[in-house]
Amino acid sequence: MEPRRRLTSTRILRFLAFAAFPATLLLWWMGTLPGHHLPEIGREIFGNIPGALQAAFYVGMGAFLSLTLYLFAERSRSWERGGPESRTGRWGERLKNMSAGLEMRTLLRDRAAGLMHALIYYGFVLLFLGTVILEIDHLLPEGLKFLSGNFYKIYSAVLDGAALALIVGVVWAVVRRYGQAPWRLRSKTKAEDAWILTVLGLIGVTGVFTEAARIAVDGRPDFEVWSFLGYPLSSLFSETAAAGWHQFFWIAHVVTFVWFLVVLPTTKLRHMLTSPANMFMAPKDRPKGAMKELPNLMEATDIESIGASVITDLTWKQIFDTDACTVCGRCTSVCPANTTGKPLDPREMVMKVGEVAASTAPGRISSPVSMDAEINIGADSLFERVTSEELWSCTTCGACDEICPVNIEILDKILDMRRYKALMEADFPSELGKAFVALENQGNPWGLSQQNRMDWAKALDFEVKVLGEEGVDSADYLYWVGCAGSFDDRNVEVTKATARLLHEAGIDFAVLGPKESCTGDPARRSGNEYLYQQLALSNIETLNDLGVEKVITQCPHCFNSLANDYPQLGGDYEVVHHSQLLMELVANDSLDTTAATGKSPEITFHDPCYLGRHNDVYVAPREVISASGASLTEMERNGTNAMCCGAGGARFWMEEQTGKKVNVERAEQAIATGADEVAVGCPYCYVMIDDGVKELGVEMKVRDISMILADSVFED
Numbered sequence: 116m117e118p119r120r121r122l123t124s125t126r127i128l129r130f131l132a133f134a135a136f137p138a139t140l141l142l143w144w145m146g147t148l149p150g151h152h153l154p155e156i157g158r159e160i161f162g163n164i165p166g167a168l169q170a171a172f173y174v175g176m177g178a179f180l181s182l183t184l185y186l187f188a189e190r191s192r193s194w195e196r197g198g199p200e201s202r203t204g205r206w207g208e209r210l211k212n213m214s215a216g217l218e219m220r221t222l223l224r225d226r227a228a229g230l231m232h233a234l235i236y237y238g239f240v241l242l243f244l245g246t247v248i249l250e251i252d253h254l255l256p257e258g259l260k261f262l263s264g265n266f267y268k269i270y271s272a273v274l275d276g277a278a279l280a281l282i283v284g285v286v287w288a289v290v291r292r293y294g295q296a297p298w299r300l301r302s303k304t305k306a307e308d309a310w311i312l313t314v315l316g317l318i319g320v321t322g323v324f325t326e327a328a329r330i331a332v333d334g335r336p337d338f339e340v341w342s343f344l345g346y347p348l349s350s351l352f353s354e355t356a357a358a359g360w361h362q363f364f365w366i367a368h369v370v371t372f373v374w375f376l377v378v379l380p381t382t383k384l385r386h387m388l389t390s391p392a393n394m395f396m397a398p399k400d401r402p403k404g405a406m407k408e409l410p411n412l413m414e415a416t417d418i419e420s421i422g423a424s425v426i427t428d429l430t431w432k433q434i435f436d437t438d439a440c441t442v443c444g445r446c447t448s449v450c451p452a453n454t455t456g457k458p459l460d461p462r463e464m465v466m467k468v469g470e471v472a473a474s475t476a477p478g479r480i481s482s483p484v485s486m487d488a489e490i491n492i493g494a495d496s497l498f499e500r501v502t503s504e505e506l507w508s509c510t511t512c513g514a515c516d517e518i519c520p521v522n523i524e525i526l527d528k529i530l531d532m533r534r535y536k537a538l539m540e541a542d543f544p545s546e547l548g549k550a551f552v553a554l555e556n557q558g559n560p561w562g563l564s565q566q567n568r569m570d571w572a573k574a575l576d577f578e579v580k581v582l583g584e585e586g587v588d589s590a591d592y593l594y595w596v597g598c599a600g601s602f603d604d605r606n607v608e609v610t611k612a613t614a615r616l617l618h619e620a621g622i623d624f625a626v627l628g629p630k631e632s633c634t635g636d637p638a639r640r641s642g643n644e645y646l647y648q649q650l651a652l653s654n655i656e657t658l659n660d661l662g663v664e665k666v667i668t669q670c671p672h673c674f675n676s677l678a679n680d681y682p683q684l685g686g687d688y689e690v691v692h693h694s695q696l697l698m699e700l701v702a703n704d705s706l707d708t709t710a711a712t713g714k715s716p717e718i719t720f721h722d723p724c725y726l727g728r729h730n731d732v733y734v735a736p737r738e739v740i741s742a743s744g745a746s747l748t749e750m751e752r753n754g755t756n757a758m759c760c761g762a763g764g765a766r767f768w769m770e771e772q773t774g775k776k777v778n779v780e781r782a783e784q785a786i787a788t789g790a791d792e793v794a795v796g797c798p799y800c801y802v803m804i805d806d807g808v809k810e811l812g813v814e815m816k817v818r819d820i821s822m823i824l825a826d827s828v829f830e831d
């Protein structure tokens with residue numbers, strides 16, 4: 116039996132392309148049926164347009180609509196080369212996400228650009244809907260026609276408003292792109308930008324003049340005053356010349372729209388359709404902070420390649436979203452690597468992947484935005500365009516994904532390519548190799564003995580329980596200390612402060628001691644999935660054997676791995692960051708903060724990427740700081756837009772040889788607030804920001820939130 120043919124996007128688009136032409140001819144025929152008369156307040160459809168022109172209109176419109184859909188079907192063939200990825204279910208969330216895009220809420224994060232886009236988009240959409248309404252009314256039988264009387268007056272005013280919005284928006288866009296020309300627009304301005312703005316502007320202008328000439332042909336009836344643009348302009352046309360001008364502008368308007376139908380699928384203007392679609396597909400089947408799941412590499416025997424090196428290694432969604440890019444450059448403007456002069460530009464990353472996809476597509480399709488003439492892509496390899504230096508510059512901070520107004524997933528692409536580089540080509544910075552060896556041999560990237568993991572507890576005046584040791588079968592919380600909290604001198608103080616606070620609040624907690632290994636975050640985020648799985652599976656076995664249910668940790672990287680990555684390998688735990696539990700303990704009076712010195716230092720908080728952007732925890736650390744009696748002052752880049760310290764994605768273990776140091780840049784931003792102290796909530800951030808401040812020679816304290824809170828709870 117023949118296998119059932121799948122309903123794919125290409126097949127749907129091809130069917131629509133095939134059906135569009137006869138469907139348009141059908142509309143033409145329906146419009147010629149008898150029974151049409153001119154309402155008292157209204158307009159004659161195709162008035163003053165000879166039959167031959169009407170025929171050319173329907174035939175041309177049908178043909179070009181078919182062409183547009185066919186060109187989208189060709190792009191769809193390219194998307195379908197990608198691997199499977201589920202983007203179904205959670206329909207409510209998807210619709211909400213898409214409507215945020217359609218309402219320009221994501222674009223309005225940059226007010227000027229958002230407003231400009233809104234004027235163009237809504238202006239165009241309203242004009243298009245107006246034309247559809249006109250056609251529907253044209254086809255309806257006499258008794259059902261509705262475009263007359265007061266409705267017609269309102270309709271006329273709304274469409275003139277839409278045309279005005281479109282024209283103003285286009286003029287504004289021209290001024291922004293060619294007059295003000297901010298770097299992120301200037302650097303990517305291509306000839307197609309001029310075409311797009313010209314075609315959109317001409318649609319608005321020719322539409323208004325067609326209307327004005329038609330009103331003149333109709334003898335300027337009073338009710339047409341509702342066309343507040345067309346009516347005054349109609350006085351420009353004399354009674355004798357009006358008919359000729361009307362036909363001229365009508366033809367110009369139709370030709371411009373046909374031109375639009377060609378520009379839409381062949382230039383970046385396609386994002387009018389692909390961007391909302393991409394936003395609809397944004398919700399993933401994994402938590403925000405989790406990396407794409409891979410099979411268990413310890414057991415799999417038939418895996419030929421890991422990660423992404425050619426287009427078909429990406430998923431269909433990863434190929435599709437390169438076509439949704441508006442080339443706005445916001446991702447680049449917030450990228451810590453790019454800001455500090457590293458060879459990484461997230462917008463370029465999207466473009467480059469899109470260029471390889473377009474160059475190797477089964478049909479002939481244009482790249483996401485026109486490629487520079489000197490770029491030549493000969494093979495289906497992502498590394499024809501993407502370099503190792505770019506990939507290893509990424510701190511995996513997620514700022515690019517977070518700010519992208521159309522939800523393009525840049526970080527996943529980088530991480531998939533890192534996976535290939537690390538595991539298939541062993542192409543990674545040599546310093547990282549040392550960390551890999553230490554992780555493999557000692558279970559921590561410092562390469563220190565696991566037997567010393569509990570040394571921090573010796574200084575405490577109470578005993579810390581070790582889960583699994585004699586008499587310690589369970590505890591309410593497993594305190595996951597993390598490698599930095601165990602071995603790094605500065606972070607050992609954080610561990611001690613956290614343990615004291617938990618003890619003071621009467622929390623029943625225990626640690627794993629030497630049984631705890633690195634969660635594997637640095638290995639996974641640097642592409643070494645094999646090493647990650649080794650570490651993660653061993654930890655999961657330990658945790659599951661000990662019956663652990665709730666985990667507390669001060670490290671956002673451990674937090675993220677345990678909460679978001681481990682479920683992929685069978686580790687399901689309720690994980691809280693220490694800021695969240697400390698906030699709760701202060702709120703329910705389990706911690707008494709009256710021992711505060713009475714001073715109210717000004718503190719600025721540096722959001723850790725893996726707590727904030729990757730897990731949406733922003734309030735808890737700030738509440739803890741406020742509970743300590745300090746006053747909080749924010750850096751210019753805070754919350755979702757906070758800048759990375761430079762350590763994520765295993766960058767902590769790599770040399771920073773190019774450009775300015777990311778931690779120094781961030782330290783400068785902290786110092787610029789004039790605060791007395793910088794609070795951190797991550798062991799890597801602690802080291803990076805503290806080093807940055809010291810490198811700048813500034814006397815500014817840097818401490819973890821638990822140390823700050825401990826000051827107000829304990830008198831010593």
Ligand code: SF4
Pocket residue numbers: 446449450451452453459460461508509510511512513514515516525526
């Ligand atoms: S994740 Fe951060 S460092 Fe990496 S490309 Fe995006 S913004 Fe740049």
Ligand code: SF4
Pocket residue numbers: 439440441442443444445446447461462465518519520521522523525
């Ligand atoms: S990826 Fe997103 S933020 Fe970056 S240029 Fe494209 S649309 Fe703009």
